[in-house]
Each structure stands twice: as C-alpha cells, then as structure tokens.
Amino acid sequence: MQIKPILAAMRRHKAGTILIGFQIALTLAIVCNALFIIHGRMARVSRPSGVNETNLFVISNVWAGNLSDHETAVQIQADLDALLQLGSVEDATALNSFPLHGSGWDNIIRMKPDQIHMTTDSSIYLSDDHTLNTLGVKLIAGRNFTANEVQALSIQTMASWPVIIVSKDLATLLFPKGDALGKQIYATNNNTPSTIIGISDTLQSHMMDSDDNAFAYNAVLVPMREVGSGYIHYLIRARPGQLAAAMREAPKALIAQNRMRIFYANDGEVTFAKVRAKAYERDYGMAVLLVIVSAVLLAITAAGIVGLTSFWVGQRRRQIGVRRALGATQGDILSYFMTENLLIAVGGIVVGTLLAIGINLWMVTHYGVAYLSGSYLLVAAIALLLLGQGAVFAPALRASRVSPIEATRTA
C-alpha cells in the first residue's frame, strides 16, 4: 500500500483528519489514566486484611449507663464470657478498632526515647488473649498474651504497656534483620518502652486513607481493655455454618447481660464481608465510574470514526469508481481506508501519549498518585488501534463495493 497518496488525500481533509486524530488522542489520554486509577483502586480492594473474614462478625457497642472504668472492664469480661457460652460462637474478643474499620488509634513508633521524628506509624489495637484466634491470624513467633496480662485502659490515659505483639510487616520494617522478638520499641507518647513478645502473621491496620498506604500493614497489639471512651467492638467468630445463628443470638446474650447499652445504628451487627465492602466503597465506586466512562468513551470514539469515514467514502465515491475502473481491486480500496485510519490513529496515539503523561504528571503533583507505567499506555494504544481498525472496517468494506460505473456518473 502506498502511503504517499493517502497522506496527500488526508491533507485535503485536514479538518476531519485532525478531529478523528484529536478524538483518539483525548480518548487515549483519559482511558489510560482511567485504567491506571482503576488498577490502583482494584489493587487496594483486593489486598488481604490478614484476617480470616468468613464466619466473622462485629457488634459495635456503646455504654448507655454511667459505668465507672472498673465496672466497664468487668462488664466487658462478663459479655465475652456470655458470648463464649453460645454454642454457635467459636471465639470472641473485645477491641477498640479492627482492620478496615477506618477509625481507631494510630500512634507513632519510635526506636529510642529521645527520638523526635517517628520511625513509622502504626495502628494500636487494644486487644486480649483471644484476639489473634478470633481474627484467625497466626502467631508466627514468640507467644500470645495471657489472660492475666490484660488490663483496663481509658483512651485518654496514655498508660505504658510492658508487652506487645506486632504484625509481621511492622516487625520487618523496624528490624530488617528479622530479630524483632524480644526487642524494645516506643509505641506510646510516654517514654516507657514495650517489649515485643510475639510476631503475628500479616495483619492490616484500621487506617483506610490512601495517604496512609505506607502504614497499611503496621499493627501493634496491646493487652488492654478500652474502657474510657464509652464504646467497644466485639469481634465474634461463629462456628462454621452458624454465622446467622450467632448473629441472632449474640445481641440477645449481651442485652441479657445488661440492657443499658446501644448497638451502633450504622454498623451494629455486621458481617466482616460488609465491613470490607464499606471500607472500600469509595475505591469500588471510583473504579465502576471509570469503567463506565471508559467503555462509553471507546464506543463514542468508534462511532465517530464510523461516521466520518462513511462521509469520506460517500464524498469519494466517484474517485473510488475511477480507481476501480483503472484496475484497483476491492482489496486495494479496503486497505486504502484501513491504512488511512491506521495513520490517523498512530498520529492520535502519539499526541495522546504525551497528553496522558501530562495529565498523569499533573495528578502526581496535585493528588499524589503514582507515575503512570508504560504498560497502560501500551494497552490503551493497542486498544485504540484495534478500535479504529474495527470501526473503519464497515465503511471501508462499503467503499470497496463501489462499482466502477460510478466513474462515469456526474457528481
């Protein structure tokens, strides 16, 4: 196929050529940035929490009565005992927050008492000896808390705690040589150190902001009962197949213990699956929006190509007829239009790639997204090339069927 005559013809149809090229460029720029965002969001959505999420549910409880700190601690223990009595419940724990919850207590982690800037930041889970088992998170080194180690704590009271369990990721971050066990770190705002007595398998933090991605797997388990803030989350693992029964029975058991309590209206008794859905609804929503936009965008661009190419074919019927009369085969005409579109698409893709990189750089500075990787550009470019060729095929086929008789007709 000769490219020169095609270029010459394109020069005669500058406006249409530029419009299609521009549309391809814009589509490429938006679609590959969209793909990039979609992929980023889906990667967040699919990251593991470390928690065995099946058969797990949460009851968020607010104290209505005027319990003292001590009374609260006693009540929590009574609640947990009552829950463990239920045949449908395998294990239960009381926490101030939990993975994917969004709000909770995070604290800076320091390695030395006189250190001003943090080494990292981590979730502080006020937990107990049942926490790891209830969440289904394995202890990979050291030992679990004992029941005697668990004390009561008001959230405003920054007491010190002598022993902690840290998540695998935090342990590796703080002690890259893998010798975290038995070491001391500073995980509170006072200057008493805590000794790492155990290391858990992967455990996600409560923090969900994308700004906190660096801390997403930092968790410190502290053997403390949250008593001062007026609320507590019970995480309850149902026996296999008995989730519904456990979710029915557990609130009743708690009310029977003490009716001066309120279960959150928003997330009173929810399965962990719902916790996950809520935690990622923004990411999921963004991905859905961008998938819809990208799909419609590609459809509209394809339609635009069909429309303009059909117009060109209509305009050049006589010229096509002359070519046919002079011996051009149907294949020649078909490949003429396909090649024409290919050239325009390549031009559009070059411009679109620059545009995409520009948009990405702008988002990097304004929204702190990562740099666009070349593979998205490649995927989007190939998609648009195929789209262009697919869209041009029907009008090109119609052009190839123009009869040589057209040459003899007046316009």
Added chain:
Amino acid sequence: MLKMTHLSKVYRTEVVETYALRDFNIDVKEGEFVAVTGPSGSGKTTFLTIAGLLETFTGGTYHLDNLDVSNLDDNARSKIRNEKIGFIFQAFNLIPDLNVFDNVEVPLRYRGMKAPERKERIMGALERVGLASRAKHYPAELSGGQQQRVAIARALAGSPRLLLADEPTGNLDTQMARGVMELLEEIHRDGATIVMVTHDPELAARAQRNVHIIDGQVVDLAEDPRFHTAYAAAAGQVRG
C-alpha cells in the same frame, strides 16, 4: 440591463495563469432574449456565473440594472442575486429535502417576505408553469421536465429583472425540452430579460439575438474564421 466592458477573469494556480474571459464586452438591453453560444471551454459558463454574481471577476466593469457591481461585498451580492436575478440550472438544483412548494419558497424566505404574500407568489408561479397541483410533491416524484418547470417557477416567484439560464434543456428529452423552451418564450413575451447559455443551435435560433464566445471573448460570427471550425465541432457533439 446587463453591461460588461473590458471584463476579464483570470484563474491563477501556482504555475499558470489562465484567462477564462479576456476583454469581454456585452450589452443586454432590458426585455431582450439573448442566447450565448460557443464551444466547450470557451468561457460561456464563466460569463454566466459572473453575470449571476456567483463569482467575482478580475478586471473591467460590470453594470447590472445600472448599478456598478464590481466592488460589492458578499452580503450585497447575495441580496442582488435574491432580488434581481432568477437562475435556471441545467441540473435543476432543486433541494431534495424540500417539496415543490418549499423549494419555490426558498428565495422568498431570504427576502423576508410575509407568509400570505409568499403563498400567493408561489402559487402564482406554479400555476404559470402548470404545476400548482403538484405543490406537495417532492422533486424525486417528478419527471425531469416537471423538475425544470419547478426550477423556473422558483426563478419567477421573486419577479426578477433578469433570468439566467444555463443549458435549461440540457438534461431533458426533445419533447420536454420543447415545452420548457415555449415556457421561456412566453415569459419573455411578458417582459422578462433572459440570458440563456446553450450550445444547441436550434435553441439559440429561437432567441432574439445570439452572442458567440470563443476563447473568452465575444466574436462577430460572420467575420471570425475560428468560429466556423469551432462551431462545427461543437455542433457535432451531441452533448457535453
């Protein structure tokens, strides 16, 4: 009515200058029926497009209805076309999307005429060409002769001072052509000035006066030897 003096029209491309008209002089009096003849490429169509203010010219002067139209802008030229000139094209040039009534209405619309007057004029013009009963038909539903009658009605509806016809029977068979020609003669008898381009000698003979163009100039037929060969060649052709 239509007076061109020393008029020239040059088409320039990057390489050559082509004179379509050169030192072109013509004077058509009010009420005349003039046939312009000449071989293909002689410049007769260029003459017509300039006469109809469809195109500008390069040099000389052109007075239409005693008005110097040499330096008018696009808007003023549109206005004159609309009010003073009626066109009859070889290919009829009816707008396929519009029915007969709406086609005839087009120039009247651009004149800003009120609806009742428009209607009266349209129906008048259609009656004159004998197609009042076809007002709601679309061009595609009419024969070639009927289409050309509609085109003539469209040209007449605005009561132009000057009718320009470009091979008005060129796309018609003999019988239809005769009908159209009779219509033109009748319009002429009613007082219209008509300039018609044709290379059909029979048609030209029915005009009051013949003007011959060769190589972009008006020539005196009897004196120019070039005419005899060129005219014979043109007459020998069936159609262009």
Added chain:
Amino acid sequence: MFAYYLQLGLRSLKRNPVLTALMVMAIAFGVAASMITWSVFRVVSGNPIPWKSSQLYNVQVDDRGPQYDDPPNEPPEALNYTDAVALMQAHKAPHQTLLYDIGPSVLPQNPNDLPITAYGYATSADFFTMFDVPFQYGSPWTNADDDAHASVAVISNELNKRLFGGANSVGRDVTLAMHTYRIVGVTNHWDPKPRYYDAYDGMEFYPDPPQVFIVFNRAIDLRVGMTGRNNCGGPPMHFSSDEEWLHRECAWIPFWAALPTQADAQQYKTFLVAYAAEQQRAGRFHWAPNVRLRNVTEWMAYKKVVPSESRISLFVSIGFFIICLVNTIGLLLAKFMRRSSEIGVRRALGATRREVYAQFLMEAAAVGLAGGVLGLLLTVAGMQGVGLLFEPDVARLAHIDVSLLVTTLVVAVLTTVVAAFYPTWRAAQVQPAWQLKSN
C-alpha cells in the same frame, strides 16, 4: 426566520436518523456524566455559610513546638483544653466558641424502651449565633449559663420528635449519659454541608445532623466522653488519669472566633501572637509564637474538605464531555458538508453567509436540545446510581433541583452550538458558484 430554520433543522435531522441519534447520544452521555459528578462536586465544594464565611475564623496556636509540627510550621489543627479555656476567658472577639464531639446515651421517656445514642457537641452559647442555628422552640442558652456551668441542653427537632413526638419540649428534662439537663431550645433542621465547623474531627459529610448540644463547662465537669479526634502528637508525656490528660497539650477542641471586619481579624491575630508570647515568657512554650487564623473558605481549603474522588471524577467527566463534543464536531462537519450542494443552491438563490450560519447553528441547537433532554433523563437515572459511585455520606447530599435541570439543558445547547461553529463556518464558505461549475 427562526421558525423556518428550526423547521429546516428538524427536517434535516430526520433525514439521517442514525447520525442524528449518534450525536444526540454523545451529547446526552457527556452532559449527563458531567452533571452527575457536578451535582456531587457542587455539594462537597460548596460554601456552607456564604453570607459570613469570611467573618468566621478557626483559631490555631502552636502548643507543641516546631520540631513536632506536621506538616512543618503548621500548629495543631485544634486547641488543647488550657488554651481553649484561656481564649474563651480573654473574650477578645465579639463572639467566640469552642466545641468537642459527644455521643451520650439518651434515656427514653418510656422506661421500657432501649436507650439510644445522640451525637452532638459540648459547646458554648455563642455557637448558635455564630453559626446561625435556627430554632423551632425556645432559644440558645446564655453566656451566663456558660459561666454557671448550667445543666441545660439544646436538642434538634429530629431528636425532639423521637423523644417528645415533636411537641414543644422547652422546660422539660432529658437524661444524657445518666445526667439530667433542662431543655432550653429545639433547633429547626440544621445541617450545613460540608460541616466546616467540625472538619477537625472529619465530620464534614457526616450523614445525620447534630442531635444534642450541652454546655461545654458542664460537660467537662461531668467528664462527658469525647467521641472526636484526640491528637497528642507533641513531646512524650505521661498521664495516668483523665484529669491529667485534660491539662496536657493534646489537640481536641476546635475553636472559632467571629470577626466581622478585616481590622477585627488583624487585631485578633495580634492578640493571639501576644497570648503565645505570654506563654513563652511564662515558660510554657519554648518557641516563638506560631498562630493561625483561617476563615471558613481558607479552613476548608487547608483541610482539603473536597474528596479527591469527587474532583477526579468531575475532571474525568469533563474530559469525557469534551471528547463527546469533538465527536459531535466531526459528525456535524460530515453532515453539513454532505449538503454542500444544497448550500450552493441556497447561496445562489440569495442566502447570505449569515443566513447559512443561522440555519446550521439552529440545526445544531436542535441537536443540543435533544441531547440535553436525553441527558436530563440520563442525569435523573444516574443520580439514583450515585450511591454506587460515592460514599453514601456524600452521595445522599447530591440532589436534583431546578438549577441543575436548567444547567443541564443550557450547557447541552450552548456547548453544541459552540461545537457547531467550525462545521458551520465550513458550510458558510461553500461558494454559490460551485453547483453551476460542476456540470
């Protein structure tokens, strides 16, 4: 002529139904996507109190030292108890208030019902005047009530309906966190979005309006639990009781001052600097005064209240719309140029360029209007799906109103007409002679 061009435009559109449908759909999708994301964006980025947003100032005082500032050089976003109380007592602004989030239990009137939680604020009398809280019954408590640590409360009309069936409950008692308060006022529905005055606690888009307000001084006396954000990001500190915590440099109390003029704001800032300098002299602060005074708009910008999702999706939608318009330019160009012979004839019959412009722009406007109407339907349908795309807290704020509907139509028609300028210009360039010469 208007009607004539409209008639011509519609006739022409009917002649190429597929092309017309394509253009109309492109416009409709583009405008609908833009309008849906705009409807969310205008809420999240809106000014919640436009009439006095430049007169209300959030106050910040650095109480922890430059080495702990995060971001650098920025004081904590709320005050500690010591400074908040000191600024209240100094009373250097015509009105000032302080607040913290509470979520006390509310005992039902009927002892057989289960208790409920009511979220709200422990604050001061000026809160209601500063933030223009409307009242259904009664009124705010007074400055004297603040000074007397009075056990009084203001409740929302939503809570009033729940507890008292909507009757005038002023003078009646309500039990919050096991203490009894006398109701002095019931607010009308009041829920400015974003909730600028409590952006510190991340409450910008909290779905429900605040239900209950009690006197700050009384709440501190009774240690009514704080449900908001507590930031003790300063130097290491040790405390073993709530009492000790209260007097440490932990940020948890948003503080607002009403300063009607620029001069007032300047004066108040001078006062804040002097206050911080005084603390430095007294040996409490070991650093130069570092204070901030930000009005509502500045504060919302600083807190980045507008979710990035909303911004990105608005940009994406606008980009999408632009592509739809480019597409429309191409299709209109094809459609208009296909009719160049008609244009040539019209020009020969006396149509001026202006008249060609008018005819084709009118045709484009008809496409735009059709696109707008379809876009309107898509917008209405899409709004039902907004909940899928944004958090429910934000999504429920987006709503359809007359201004959105009008904007949709106007945007659709205007942008289509603008997009049609180039194709129309090309159409108007068609020479009247063209048709004659082609023979």
